[in-house]
Structure formats: structure tokens, C-alpha cells
Amino acid sequence: MTSNIINNDLIKKDPVFGQLSFDGHEQIVFCNDEDTGLKAIIGIHNTVLGPALGGTRMWTYQSEWHALNDVLRLSRGMTYKSAITGLNLGGGKAVIIGDAKTQKNDALMRKFGEFVNSMSGRYITAEDVGMETRDMDIIREVTPHVTGISESNGGSGNPSPVTAFGVYMGMKAAVKHKFGSDSLDGKKILVQGVGHVGETLVKLVSDEGAQVIINDINENRLEELSKKYNMNVILGNDIYNLDLDIYAPCALGASINDDTIHQLNTKVIAGAANNQLADEVKHGRILKEKGIAYAPDFLINAGGIINVYGELEGYSKEESLKKTENIYNTTLEIFKLSEKENITTHRAAFNIAQKRIDNRKKEKNS
Ligand code: NAD
Numbered sequence: 479m480t481s482n483i484i485n486n487d488l489i490k491k492d493p494v495f496g497q498l499s500f501d502g503h504e505q506i507v508f509c510n511d512e513d514t515g516l517k518a519i520i521g522i523h524n525t526v527l528g529p530a531l532g533g534t535r536m537w538t539y540q541s542e543w544h545a546l547n548d549v550l551r552l553s554r555g556m557t558y559k560s561a562i563t564g565l566n567l568g569g570g571k572a573v574i575i576g577d578a579k580t581q582k583n584d585a586l587m588r589k590f591g592e593f594v595n596s597m598s599g600r601y602i603t604a605e606d607v608g609m610e611t612r613d614m615d616i617i618r619e620v621t622p623h624v625t626g627i628s629e630s631n632g633g634s635g636n637p638s639p640v641t642a643f644g645v646y647m648g649m650k651a652a653v654k655h656k657f658g659s660d661s662l663d664g665k666k667i668l669v670q671g672v673g674h675v676g677e678t679l680v681k682l683v684s685d686e687g688a689q690v691i692i693n694d695i696n697e698n699r700l701e702e703l704s705k706k707y708n709m710n711v712i713l714g715n716d717i718y719n720l721d722l723d724i725y726a727p728c729a730l731g732a733s734i735n736d737d738t739i740h741q742l743n744t745k746v747i748a749g750a751a752n753n754q755l756a757d758e759v760k761h762g763r764i765l766k767e768k769g770i771a772y773a774p775d776f777l778i779n780a781g782g783i784i785n786v787y788g789e790l791e792g793y794s795k796e797e798s799l800k801k802t803e804n805i806y807n808t809t810l811e812i813f814k815l816s817e818k819e820n821i822t823t824h825r826a827a828f829n830i831a832q833k834r835i836d837n838r839k840k841e842k843n844s
């Protein structure tokens with residue numbers, strides 16, 4: 479049913495360009511298909527450096543507004559992630575509203591792929607939360623604008639292990655900055671969210687002798703991993719005031735927010751989740767004041783995009799790992815810049831990324 483009556487509250491809130499997390503986004507595409515039940519939103523934040531590449535997330539959002547807000551925040555994050563990593567890619571992301579465990583099927587994936595294809599390469603998709611390599615293979619049946627496809631189909635496979643390796647390198651750099659040595663031996667680490675990335679990160683840090691605690695809303699997953707790795711598990715949400723050396727957010731975004739930030743009792747934050755700070759400016763500043771070394775998420779979780787970018791250029795695993803390893807050096811530089819200029823680490827990383835975009839824009843316009 480349609481109506482030409484627009485609710486006055488909506489008009490007052492002006493929810494389109496001035497609200498939610500809109501921040502200079504170029505294009506938002508709403509994808510709706512009644513036959514498959516697909517409801518998706520593709521967000522393109524910026525294409526100055528290249529086509530907008532970013533994963534697709536399938537999640538049970540509280541409302542469609544929450545989904546829109548998420549795609550706005552995530553696509554913007556991709557712009558700065560690719561920019562600081564030196565990739566010729568813009569920032570984009572997609573969200574599919576629904577439960578990946580019960581509502582995802584091949585027809586839905588194909589239909590989503592058709593929408594991606596309709597954007598003629600301005601947006602290129604990949605995996606994110608709720609997606610698997612197999613889903614990318616299905617999307618590949620209807621569009622070439624997809625990465626993270628399986629190795630047997632000529633792709634680079636699941637990017638998560640490379641993401642985890644980059645987070646590990648960024649974590650080590652943050653630890654070096656905070657403690658003077660980058661060893662994780664004996665460090666007490668909470669990994670929140672033990673999915674694709676979290677599990678590999680758990681393996682990497684435990685192999686180095688860290689004491690790891692894991693937390694996840696999926697209790698079956700927690701049980702499975704605690705048995706597999708003999709880990710300490712913590713159930714529920716009461717995790718923020720734990721006495722830690724390192725907090726590694728590897729679930730969803732905004733876990734550092736007005737409610738949690740004052741409880742934090744950790745020396746370092748380094749994890750895979752996108753958009754960890756609910757408010758980049760305010761929460762970035764509070765972390766700096768508390769003396770917590772925060773490794774910017776969009777810098778240290780770039781391993782996955784580095785890996786899938788390789789598919790566009792001719793994939794080499796060695797090359798991807800080498801570029802990802804360099805996250806260690808960049809993270810150290812960001813900590814130094816943050817101290818030198820007395821700005822947050824988030825701002826330091828953001829400024830470098832923005833400069834690269836501005837320079838490219840000038841070149842294009844000259
Ligand atoms: P995933 O879906 O495999 O795992 C996420 C895990 O977090 C799941 O086990 C889920 O149950 C858990 N979780 C969700 N909400 C939680 C909460 N409130 N508390 C505790 N646990 C919770 O996803 P993933 O691919 O491992 O990605 C993890 C994060 O890293 C996401 O924010 C994603 O956007 C980001 N990221 C992933 C990649 C990648 O290559 N996969 C790359 C860059 C960034």
C-alpha cells in the first residue's frame with residue numbers, strides 16, 4: 479500500500495541527507511525483491527580513489543533505519559580503510575536485512591548479485607558478517623563485480639584469516655607502543671566475537687603465549703571453541719570492566735560507547751570490528767585521556783580488503799600477506815603521529831587517508 483501523505487515527524491527529522499550517519503555519501507541504493515524476500519541497501523560513500531569495494535553484511539537489524547545507519551557507517555569506513563592502506567579503491571558496503579542462518583538461500587544471493595551487477599562495477603562486493611565464500615561464488619554466477627570467491631573458482635578464498643593476521647600485526651604494534659616490547663607472551667586478552675576473524679586471532683595470540691578469554695553471544699560457538707582451544711570463556715555482556723592488557727573487539731561495531739567507555743580497564747584496544755567507536759571524536763578523545771592505546775580499526779582490519787583487492791590485480795597470497803604485515807609499521811607511525819600532534823590515533827589515521835583522497839581529487843580536477 480502506498481500513500482502520498484508524508485509523516486510530519488519524518489519531515490522535521492529530515493532523515494535523508496542530513497541525518498543518521500550521512501557524511502558526503504555519493505549514492506545509496508535500496509534493493510527490494512518480493513519473490514525472494516530480499517531487502518538490501520548498498521551504500522557508496524566515495525569513489526575518488528576507485529570503485530567502491532566492501533563486503534555485504536546480513537544481519538537481523540532492529541529496524542530498517544538501523545540497517546541504513548549501519549551501511550552508511552560501514553561504507554564510510556571502507557573509504558578511509560582503502561585510502562590509508564594505499565589501495566586504489568573507494569568505499570562501499572552492503573547490508574541485507576535478515577537472519578543469515580534461516581533466511582539466506584541461493585535465490586536470495588543471486589537476486590542480490592543482480593542488484594550489484596546493475597551498478598556496473600561502481601560497487602564491488604565481498605564477504606562480511608553473515609556471509610561465506612560460497613555465497614560469493616553464487617553471486618559470481620550473475621555478476622563479475624564480486625571478490626572473496628573460492629580458490630577453486632579462481633578467487634582468493636575467505637579473507638578472514640588475512641584480516642586476523644593484520645589485526646595481530648596492528649595489536650603487536652600497539653603493544654610495542656604501550657609496553658616497549660611487542661611480545662604478547664603472558665598478556666591478558668579478551669577477544670569479543672569469535673567468528674571467522676576472531677577464531678584465527680585467538681589462535682595467533684595463543685600461539686604467542688597470551689592468556690586469552692573469549693566472549694560471544696552465540697553460546698554454542700563459545701562452547702565449541704573453549705573445548706577446541708581450552709580457553710576461558712565469559713558469558714553475557716559483563717565484560718567491559720575486566721582487568722585486561724588488550725581488549726580485541728571482533729564482533730559488531732560501536733562496542734566502545736557512552737555506556738562502556740568508562741568501565742574499560744584495559745591498556746590496549748586492537749580488534750577487527752568495523753566502527754568500534756560509537757562516536758569517533760568523543761570516544762577517541764576519552765580513550766586518549768585514559769591512556770588506552772587504541773589501534774584504529776579501519777587501519778588494522780585492512781588485511782581482508784588487501785586480500786580481495788589482489789583478485790582485481792592478479793592474486794598472490796605472498797604479496798597480500800606482505801602488504802598486510804606492513805600494518806605493523808603503519809600502526810607504529812600512527813601512534814607516533816598521535817603523540818607528536820597531540821591528536822587521537824583515529825584522527826591521525828583519518829587525516830592521512832583524507833589527504834590521499836584530497837590529493838587524488840586535485841589531480842583529477844587539474
Ligand atoms: P562473523 O559473523 O564470522 O563473527 C562475528 C561473531 O561475533 C559471531 O560469532 C557473533 O555471534 C559474534 N557477536 C555478534 N554480536 C556480538 C556481541 N554483542 N557480543 C559478542 N559477540 C557477538 O564475522 P567476522 O567475519 O569474524 O567479522 C567480525 C568483525 O570484523 C565484523 O565487525 C566485521 O565487519 C569485521 N571485519 C571482518 C573482516 C573479514 O575479513 N571477515 C574484515 C574487516 C572487518
